[in-house]
Amino acid sequence: MRFAILPLIAAALMLAGCATPEARLRTGLNNAGLSKAMSACMAERMVDRLSLVQLRRLSALGSLKEKRLGDLSFDQFLHKVRALKDPEILTVTTSSAALCALR
Template sequence: MTLSLRRSVMLVAFPLVVLSGCTSLSPESRLRARLIEAGLSPRMAGCMAQRMADRLSIAQLRKLQSLASLRKSHMEEMTVDRFLHQLRALEDPEIFTVTSKAAIRCAL
């Protein structure tokens, strides 16, 4: 590949790569959506997601996705206390600590 052809490919590819990053949801927005699906209020979910997204690993955030299925069996809004009780079942002390601190800060 010649230098000018390589440069042309890069000039076309770079904006496409940048734009593709804009179309995917951030971990924070995904977490917020999952917390709402789990039954937390939108205000509480947004506040907690903001505090949790940068403190938990991708693997831990994926574990949290399982909590969204709780909402399907319980149609009323989930309380923070009940949410933390369900969270403990994930058996990850770091997830519980980060989430409970976020819940306390956001509740105040």
């Protein structure tokens, strides 16, 4: 009986591990001031296009935690993303924001 539950627990842990980066990014974007819909849209796109290391670097924008994104101009936000010195993060972030804004 106990052994029958092990595969179910293992499957649940694997599914939880797969969803964690997207959920963390979605929460981080929402905490930064984006709407839930915009955060969900951007996180879904970005998690498929960036590595885990890149996602962690993006989430490490410490000064964004102090200010809500709505208090920042778009130029200030892009400046902070550019400061990561990763062109792929910049490209994916800006294209995701643009495409999600059009939805």
